[in-house]
Amino acid sequence: MIVKIHSRGAGSGSGPVDYLLGKDRQREQATVLRGDPDRVCELIDSCDFARSYTSGVLSFQEPDIADSEKSRLMDEWEQTLMTGLDRDQYNCLWVEHRDKGRLELNFVIPNIELQSGKRLQPYFDRADRPRVNAWQTLTNDRLGLRDPNDPLNRRPMTQASDLPRDKQQAAEKITAGLMNLMQQGEIRSRQDVVKQLESYGLSVARETKNSISIADPDGGKNIRLKGMIYERDFKFGEGLRGEIEAAGAGYRAEREARVREAGNVYQRGLEIKLAEHQQRYPRTERPTDGHSQIFPPDRTGLDIPVRRAADHDTGRDNLVSGNGHHFPPERNGQLQPATGEPESPERCRGSDLQGRQAEEH
Template sequence: MNVTIFPTGKGGSESAVRYLLSDTDHEGKKRSVLPEILFGDPTIFTEIANATKRQHKYTSGVIAFRDGLESQSVTPEQITTLIETFRATFLPGLKVDENFADFWVLHRDKNNVELHFLVANTELSSGSQPQLNIHPPGEKNIQFFNAFSAVINDNFGFAQVVPDPLKIALKPFEAKSPNGKKDKKAKNDFAQVLHSEIVNGTIGNRNQLIGYMKRHGLDVQAVGSEFITVRLPGASRNTRLKGALFSKDSDYAALVAEHHQSKIPKFLTPAEAKVQKDKLIAGIEARTAFNQHRYLTPKPGAKRSHRASKLPTANLPHRLARCQDEQDHKVKSVPTKEIRSTLKDQLTQLKEQANPAAKLPTANLPHQVARRQDEQDREGQLSNVMGAAVEGLEAQIGSLSMQYHSLMLMLVSAKGRRASQIKSQLMALEQKLTALNLEVEKKKIQAKDPLKPTIT
C-alpha cells in the first residue's frame, strides 16, 4: 500500500471529479469495473473547491494497494476505517463537512484497489476561507506521509514500499515523450531502454549516460554538478533531470544494487515499527498544533472581555486588548496521550476488520507471529468484536447510502447509455443495502445472545 499525491489541483475541479467517475480510464479505455463513490458528493465538492480565488483549489491523490493478495485481502470495513485514519492523520482536529470537504472514489479496474481522493484547499468554518493544504512542500511532510504508509503496511502485514532509485530517476522520460505527447509508446520504450542499459552495465556512469542520450536524439542543453538539462524531441521546453542518476559523483553500481534490493519484500522488525509509529505520532502532534492555531483559535480582537487585574494600568483599553489577544493566540497543549490512543484504536480496528479467508501468507512469518503474541501479552484478548462488526457494517451502509443519493442526483441529467448504467448501479446498490441491513440485524441478535444460532 502506498500514498501518492498528484501534481495537479490548479484550475477548476470539474475535470478531476469527472475523471474519477468516468467509465473510461486515462487512456480512454473502458473500465472493467465502474467507479464507486465512497464519501462525499461530487457536485457539492466541486462548488466548494472552486469557490476560492486561489490558483491551487484542491489536492488530488490515491491510496493504492498492490495487485493480487494485497488488494484481495482488504475488506470494505477496513477501507472505511483506513479513510477515517487518513483524515485523522493529515487533518487532525478538523471535522469533515465542518472544517474541510473531501471526495473519495474506489477504482478496481486495474485489478487492484485504488482509493482516489480530492481535498478542497479551503478551510470551511472561517468566512475568510483560509488555505488548507494536506500536502505542504518540504522533506518533513514527505517523511510524514512515508511514516503513514509504513505504519499502515506493517499493521496490515504487507511488505514495505521500497523506492526504486532507477524508476524514480527515469520518471521524467516516462512523463515526456521523445516524440511528443502523441506517441505514448515511444516514451515508455525510451525509459525502458535506458533502464535496461543501466542495469546490464552498458551505461556505467554519468558521462556514458550523456553520450547515450546525445546519440539517440536528445539535445543536452547544460550539465551541472547535480543535474543535466535536456530538450526532449517534440518538447517546447527544457527538462532538468535531477537526482542520484544525474549527479556528477553518482555511483551507478550502487544504484543498480539498490534497484535489485527494492524488489525483495521487506517487513519491519518490532524496533523499526516503533520508530515509524513514533515518527507518525510526532507528525500528527505537529499538525494538530498547527490546525488548532490556524483554524480553531479565535483571531485577535474577535472577542473582548474586561477583567479585573491587580495592576492599575491593566484597565487601560490597549492593555485589555493585548491581554485578550494573547489569550486568543494561546494554543491548547496537544493531547499526546489522546493522539497515541486514537491511532492505536484505529490500527486495532483495522486488524479486527480483516477477512480471515483472505489472510496473507506473510501473516505466518516469524516476525509477524512474534509481534501478534507480544500484542496479546500486553493487551489481552480484544473485546466488543461483535459491536465493532456492527459499527463497521453501519458505516458501510452509510457510505453506500451516500453513493446511492449521489447517483440519484446524477441520474437527473443523465441520458442514453449513461442513464442505463446509473440505473444498473442503483439496482446493485439497493441489493447491497438490503443484504447489509439484514446482516446488521443478525449481528445485533447474536450480540444479545451469543449462544443463540444465527438465522440463515
C-alpha cells in the same frame, strides 16, 4: 504503498475531477469510493485562494486489497491530514483507479474549511512530510504491503501518476531500452545514460541529483525520467546486486526500531496538527449528526502507544523513511525515499498559514 502529494493545486475544479473520472465520467476502471464529484468541483471553484485544492494518491504495487481495508485507509489518511476537524468541516473525494494493473486510491480536497470559509491547507510539505512518511511506514508494516524504501524494491524508474498516458509509455520504453543495454554492460554510469539518450535523438533539457528531463519532441513540457538509473551517483557493476541485497537485509533487521520510531513521529505530528486546527478553526458546539471525527491523538487506529515527551528524539525522525540504513557512500544516493512532492520556493511564499506552520513545526 507509497503516498504521493501532487504539486498542482490551482485552477478550476473540473481539472482534477475530469482527470480522475474522465470528462464524461466514464474513465475505464475508475470508481468513486467516497464524496460527490460535482460538490467538490463547486467548492474548488468557490475558493478565492491561489491554491484551491490538494490532491494526491495512495499508490499500491498490489492489484487490490479488501474493501474493509480501503475504508480504513481512507479514514486514517483523512485523520492524518485533518486531525482535530469534524467531517462536516472539510470535503474529500476518493476515486479508485485500477487501469494500470495495480490499485490507486486518489483523493482531492478543496482547500476550504466549510464552517468558517477560511483557507484550509491539508498538506504543507516541509511541516507535514515526517507525519505522512510515518503513516506510510506504519501502514505498510501493518498490512504487509510492498515497502518502497526497502533497497530490494528500488525501481529503475518512477514517474508522476498524472503524467499523460503517451508520455508514460514513452518513458517506459526508453527505460526498458536502457535497462537492456545496462545488462549487456554498455551502460555503467549516468554519463552513459545521457549519451545513450542523445544517441536516440533526444535532447537532455535538465539534470538534477535524482532525475533527468528530456525535451518533448512535440514541444510540450519536458518529460522527467526519475529512478535508480537516472540518479547522479548511479554506477552499474558486478557488485551492485550484492550491495543492494546487503542493504536490504540491514533495512529489514531494523524493522522494529523503525516502526517504533514511526509511531513516535506520527503521534507527535498528530498532536501538533490537532492543536493547530483547533486554534485556527474553533467550534462553539460539536455536531450531533454523526459527522464528528472521533480520533483523539492517542487512538489512531494504528495500534500506536500513547507517547510521552521523553520518548521524542527529533534527531531520529529520519528513521521513519528508512534513512537510517545506507549503502556505501558511492551508493547512498540510490536509497533515498521519494514520498510526496517537494514544495517549490513559490509554494513556500505568499501564505500566512504556511509561514506559521513551518515556524511552529
